[in-house]
Amino acid sequence: MTNKELVEKSPLRSFEQSLHGGLGKGNIGILASLKGLGKTACLVHIAVDKLFQEKPVIHVSYSSRVDYIMTWYEDILKEITKDMDPGQAQEIRDEATKHLVVMNFKQEGTKTEQVLKSLEEMIEFGKFAADTIIVDGYHFTAAAVQDLEKFKDFAGRLGLEVWFSASLRGEGPHFDENGIPFILKDGLEAIDVLITLHSKAHFVRLDTVKDREYPPAGELPLKLDPRTLLIAE
């Protein structure tokens, strides 16, 4: 199987279709759920799909160490290429990770402006023409939600797709009557696509609760495979 086939057969094509062609440049997408449902796996899956298309990805991690994130990518790449010839699979994995940079920040003590400056320097001076930014482990406090505007401006100015994960902490209820997480309500204007994850008996369900100007699609024809936490049809 080639990269092209991997991309064509990916369940992410249905995911994109559900989102009217994908997130798109200059837009912010968020995957929100309680802890442990598979947001990071899902984000890494989205990123890997970009990597297979030779679209460079910067993975910004606020919580985990770089080596921990690298392991996520290795595991998911191995899962996706597990049925291939070992030599070819290794080559595809090596080629994919060439288009990936992981950047780790401490949210405490690092302003969003500084993070964006570092990202821009990576793109400009590091000659890393990023297509997508994955932001994982960002703690959405009331103040942090306000910073979504800054990310949105950045995405627009540099023509990037930006995907966030948002962990819903503490006691519920977490969602309003429209399925929007309370913690994200103040930042809703800056969010283009908002998808929530819900644990069901044998799988994790994905609901689109905001999709730009389109009416939200609600439950997607996709789920997270409970074994791998990858997006599946």
Next chain:
Amino acid sequence: MKTDIMNMRNIGISAHIDSGKTTLTERILFYCKKIHRIHEVKGKDGVGATMDHMELERERGITIQSAATNVAWAGYSINIIDTPGHVDFTIEVERSLRVLDGAVLVLCSVGGVQSQTISVDRQLKRYNVPRIAFINKCDRVGANPLRVRNQLVEKLGHNAVLMQIPIGLEEEHQGVVDLVTMKALYFDGEDGERVRMEEIPAELAAEAARKREEMLDAVSMFSDKLMEAVLENRPTEALIYEAVRKGVIDRQLTPVFMGSAYKNKGVQPLLDGIVRFLPNPADVENLAIDLDNGGGTIKLESVPEGPAVALAFKLEDGPYGQLTYIRIYRGKLKKGDDLQNTRSRQKIKVGRLVRMQAESMEDIAEASAGDIVALFGVDCASGDTFVSPGVSLAMTSIFVPEPVISLAIKPVGQKASDKIAKALNRFVKEDPTFRAHVDPESHQTIIQGMGELHLDVYVERMKREYKVEVETGMPQIAYRETISQRVEFDYTHKKQTGGAGQYGRVIGFMEPFAAGNFEFKNEVKGGHIPKDFIPACNKGFLAALKKGELAGFPVIGVRVVLTDGQAHDVDSSDMAFQAAALGAFKQAYHKSKPQVLEPIMKVSVEGPSEFAGNVFATISQRRGTIVSSAENGVFTQVDAEVPLSEMFGYATVLRSLTQGKAEFTMEFMKYGRVPAPIVEELIAEHRKKQAEGTKS
């Protein structure tokens, strides 16, 4: 002096260059009565500091190689291992750090946390070495130990706690206030040898009380008893010391001492701190590799009982012959004991056993677990493990990376060749990552190592220690070639020149082999190639690998499978089948889409975040791939993969782009493909050399 393990300390003194590490060591030796006069580092009296015993180091005023020395303080036996500061000496640093149980991190009260402080601290952290800090040079203009303490917190992430405050700074520096005993300490006598204890000067009383409270707050986190006592306002010295010790051993606390080694102030309280707070060998967990058990690790109890296990961490050719520094991890060593070298399986008998003091030594009858001593006349390599017969443990991995860079050296003047051979013989033993050989074609002496600076230092050591001048060529990268697709071969070697002919035919295929450099498999059925000739085929392929047909580099990553062939009753011979294999390889090689590979280094650059953009740029300009960057608010660490050929002179570039505030380490990671335009250049160069060779 007691030699109980509880009373032993194995420590290192680590610092940025010019923080006064050697001066401090010198003072420690003096106060512990190991030397009778103080010498200065840069040798105003022409003698030079005692610990800094290599001439090269003496000239530079820095320490490159480790030497161990034993001192006694307050009934404790302290082994001081002088750790190399430079980051290029991976193996050497690793070995020194392995034998340490604790370290003193020396900082300059003016310069504070400098780039190399960060790197040595990172190394200590990597090897889980507990540390205490000494802020030196409090007599210098601009001294500000409190600022340096804050830098320890902000830049190095230490839970740094002041155990003292200074009495006066710069020219006014007189001594320190001890925040545990709440006494002022002054250092009298010509060499500061008499410690005078006084009441705290009135003008410092309030500050001392405040700082003591801060210290108690931080330290009581490590002891409930102390916390209780603090709440009841009756903390005792013993409780405080116990809590600090616990915090240090858990690597959660860094007590901060201060003074001026040069002005003989604050060294004795630091020695008290070393024995009070740094761990004894039994406090530290040591793991050995169990060679009988598939390389799994086992914990070694630091006890004098049981079969002995010792690590040779340093070899030295001194005026008295070859010395091997060892650390005993378990058991006891006595004169006459039998030991076995785990690597070479060679048996040795313990002859002279000595305890080293800077440049003199003391013969001892025995030494036990935890101690660091030296053996005389033992033939071994650095990093070897010695064990009692019957034990199969190793203290270090036997894996040694292949060198990635080479340099041709040429002796200048007569007699130089013999001296070079002697020097190389010693360096090779001391450092397994350093190699030397004579190239059979050019007859040049080639030295190989892990980086530019690694080789530079050995060239300089030849000049200094062996008084031999050498001319060096351009550093050469260890390029390799490999194949990228499976290809079949069917080759007949046939020669009929009168007398006995030569005949051999080999059929099979070769394919890329990721698991190693080369594999040969014989699948010939029905005796088409008689068994006796199979080793000759293997030999022929191995010979072909030595020089690739593409650009003349050794070939790696090839698996050859011999499936069939043909022999002749009379004309077949070992020679004929070797030639057939060689021919088959050449025939197949061009069809196998050969490629040139180059060493890719794992490069880690660390510096203030404001320079991150510059660092990114230096990587991308060098055909590098940035793998990650981690920013902690102040510092950014960038990890990247960069071809070694692009790393020449990187230190200078990085220094100038970051005002000297960033630094880097690099180590070999893998072989990677060389881009086509550069391959063309390498091929052209190879052809040129070949043409020159033919002409001459």
